[in-house]
Amino acid sequence: MKLSSKLFGAILSVTLIATLLLPSSAEAKKLKVIATLSDLASLTQEVGGDKVEVEALAKGYQDPHFVEPKPSFLLKLRNADLLVLVGLELEIGWLPPLITQSGNGKIQPGGQGYLDASQFAQILEIPQGSVTRAEGDVHPMGNPHYWLDPDNGRRMAKGIAARLSEMDPPDQAYFQQREQDFEKRLAEADKKWLAQMAPYRGRKVVTYHRSWPNFAKHFGLDVIAYIEPRPGIPPTPSHTIELVNQMKRENVKLELIEPYFDSKTPNSIASMTNGKVVVLMPSVGGKPEITDYFKLFDYDIALLTKAFEETK
Amino acid sequence: MRRFHTLIFWMVATSLAATAQSQSPAPAQSSTDEKAAMDQRLRDLEDRIVMLEGEIRQLKAQGSQPAAGTTPAPGAQPTSTPETTAQQAAAPASQPDNVRLGGAGSAASKALNPDVSVIGDFIAGAGHNSINPTPSFQMHESEVGLQAIIDPYARGDFFLSFGEEGVNLEEGFITFTALPAGFVAKAGKIRAAFGKVNTLHNHVLPWADRPLVTQNLVGGEDGINDAGFSVQHIIPAPKNWFLEFTGQTFRGDSADVFTSSRKNDVSVVGHLRTYKDLSDSTNIDMGASYSRGHSLFGSDFVTHLYGVDATFRWKPLQRAIYHSFVARSEFIWRQQDQPNINLACGTIDCPAFVRSGFQRAFGFYASADYQFARRWFVGGRVDQSDRPFDASLTDKGGSFVLTYWPSEFAQVRGQYRFTRYAQNFDAHEAFIQLQFALGAHGAHPF
Numbered sequence: 136m137k138l139s140s141k142l143f144g145a146i147l148s149v150t151l152i153a154t155l156l157l158p159s160s161a162e163a164k165k166l167k168v169i170a171t172l173s174d175l176a177s178l179t180q181e182v183g184g185d186k187v188e189v190e191a192l193a194k195g196y197q198d199p200h201f202v203e204p205k206p207s208f209l210l211k212l213r214n215a216d217l218l219v220l221v222g223l224e225l226e227i228g229w230l231p232p233l234i235t236q237s238g239n240g241k242i243q244p245g246g247q248g249y250l251d252a253s254q255f256a257q258i259l260e261i262p263q264g265s266v267t268r269a270e271g272d273v274h275p276m277g278n279p280h281y282w283l284d285p286d287n288g289r290r291m292a293k294g295i296a297a298r299l300s301e302m303d304p305p306d307q308a309y310f311q312q313r314e315q316d317f318e319k320r321l322a323e324a325d326k327k328w329l330a331q332m333a334p335y336r337g338r339k340v341v342t343y344h345r346s347w348p349n350f351a352k353h354f355g356l357d358v359i360a361y362i363e364p365r366p367g368i369p370p371t372p373s374h375t376i377e378l379v380n381q382m383k384r385e386n387v388k389l390e391l392i393e394p395y396f397d398s399k400t401p402n403s404i405a406s407m408t409n410g411k412v413v414v415l416m417p418s419v420g421g422k423p424e425i426t427d428y429f430k431l432f433d434y435d436i437a438l439l440t441k442a443f444e445e446t447k
Numbered sequence: 448m449r450r451f452h453t454l455i456f457w458m459v460a461t462s463l464a465a466t467a468q469s470q471s472p473a474p475a476q477s478s479t480d481e482k483a484a485m486d487q488r489l490r491d492l493e494d495r496i497v498m499l500e501g502e503i504r505q506l507k508a509q510g511s512q513p514a515a516g517t518t519p520a521p522g523a524q525p526t527s528t529p530e531t532t533a534q535q536a537a538a539p540a541s542q543p544d545n546v547r548l549g550g551a552g553s554a555a556s557k558a559l560n561p562d563v564s565v566i567g568d569f570i571a572g573a574g575h576n577s578i579n580p581t582p583s584f585q586m587h588e589s590e591v592g593l594q595a596i597i598d599p600y601a602r603g604d605f606f607l608s609f610g611e612e613g614v615n616l617e618e619g620f621i622t623f624t625a626l627p628a629g630f631v632a633k634a635g636k637i638r639a640a641f642g643k644v645n646t647l648h649n650h651v652l653p654w655a656d657r658p659l660v661t662q663n664l665v666g667g668e669d670g671i672n673d674a675g676f677s678v679q680h681i682i683p684a685p686k687n688w689f690l691e692f693t694g695q696t697f698r699g700d701s702a703d704v705f706t707s708s709r710k711n712d713v714s715v716v717g718h719l720r721t722y723k724d725l726s727d728s729t730n731i732d733m734g735a736s737y738s739r740g741h742s743l744f745g746s747d748f749v750t751h752l753y754g755v756d757a758t759f760r761w762k763p764l765q766r767a768i769y770h771s772f773v774a775r776s777e778f779i780w781r782q783q784d785q786p787n788i789n790l791a792c793g794t795i796d797c798p799a800f801v802r803s804g805f806q807r808a809f810g811f812y813a814s815a816d817y818q819f820a821r822r823w824f825v826g827g828r829v830d831q832s833d834r835p836f837d838a839s840l841t842d843k844g845g846s847f848v849l850t851y852w853p854s855e856f857a858q859v860r861g862q863y864r865f866t867r868y869a870q871n872f873d874a875h876e877a878f879i880q881l882q883f884a885l886g887a888h889g890a891h892p893f
Binding site: 194196197198201202203204205206207209210213224227228229234235236237238239240243244245246253254255256257258261268271272276277286287289290293294367368369394395396397 | 602630
């Protein structure tokens, strides 16, 4: 009995002493930034340059709604100076307990180290009136897949640069200069992407999930329906039949799906409509070659334009 | 104040836009530079409008305009716009200029309401079990969750468990999230960090019941769940191992595990957790737990609990919503000294099976759950456990479970359970469980 108590006390004491004696990492010069998604990490890297150390929690080919709150993420969050998140409840299923358990006061909601990037972006599909889950897994504050619009990318980069400047005032000019440079490069790239997509403006497509409204708006695509009957609800036979009829009626050939969805239903729809399934990448890192925010659009637009050509 | 800012902004925006319009068609000599500058200004304007929309969104999410008559703090910087999560909305101290003391309006007070959720748990049972009988139909539990950020330094979580006949505070605690040196502390009524199952609420268990070892040795459904405080800390470890220690002290009352006869009869729990990502898709999670408290026989009699647990998870990241596998096991030892029960049981209510002297009971469960489709899970569990007050009696059993999720917010589960009780009685039972969630989206269990 006494031995157990002593053992317990000893373990507790050793733990506390070891923790308190460990050197602080405060001397690190670079701001440690953790982004929930790789896209936010890429934007932060663009404006933060070598003054920041950025890491993303979710992988680019992973469904960002269903990331597991692994304890290994706590190792990253506990030393972070800044947490950049998508917000709009995209990460609600996994991020809040990680933030609480991180033991890092800086990244708690409301702190300077907590940055919800949705505040800088144009948000679409904000539900009007009452919202119920009869509509599926709706996001009451609007569609969180807003980063798939280069204009929002620019706005988010500006917002991130402003926060980095607040946190590291001596490097404010550096961040602002990098942000302006990024904006310039993005504008040039966007011109190229818009030109590539120009022949297909107004083309009707179907998407699996409501992941692409910002992308579609920017590049002039018309999303007429979804393979999911409701957000977060898997395809049902009756909805699939309705969808096939609608696609035939409106001569829609392309289905855009994310890499984390099963392609079985989209493939069978494609075979019935003589259409094509295009697996677009919603995030940086979805493929090894998509190493940054620019390459994400390069990849998706190359795939799309090719698919449009093939389904003329 | 925000309305005033908004008005000013729109005036500026309108005038700039008008300027832009008046300039654009006019001079044929306008240079490329001027056009680029114009584009830039328009883009900046558009960005500011989007930012303003973000601010309006935030205000709408809060359900109100800021209280009238508030005065910005002197010298307040025009920093970034407010964050947009509901949690953030509940952090008043982060924007002290918006706080009005002395009775906010109803809309403003709603903005500070906690996130509310209700999880219903309905169970229908069939089969005969005279040792641990269950009703044919029961609204087993209705758990109401109330969760919010209290201030920049803490958050609060309450879980009220409504049974068919009464209400129980399952958990209610404050978590201090901004302590120095990376500590996280909780105070209130807490499910103790003893092993895995003890920490989990009913609705996140992969079964309709709890394992035999939990029922026999760790206090059953309520488990070690008591008022006290908890401190946890991540311990630096090499090679990306996650190592965390949790130390807890409680009043010392938890089901039939601990009884506090005096103020000093506190119980303690220590838990060491280690975790490692084996790959992007697989990980291993192990823990060792110890708990000590006083038994129902009085302050002179102490109960010790020892436990080890291990969990292996596989979830292919790209197909995470379709396939997963979790294997878990817990081994638990319970040791307690007991008085001469012929004397003791004359003065207190003793359990049904109890004997005098030192009892060393052991139990374990091993389970595996496989998700074979987006909505379907199949699993099994093997159980064995001695009885705590008479360790010579051992119960054994097993379960087969099939779960269907119509959506992320509802699930239907069928479970067949076989139990061979120590009295040589076999129970064959079947359960259908319906669980459904209303309100705020909770975190996914891990």
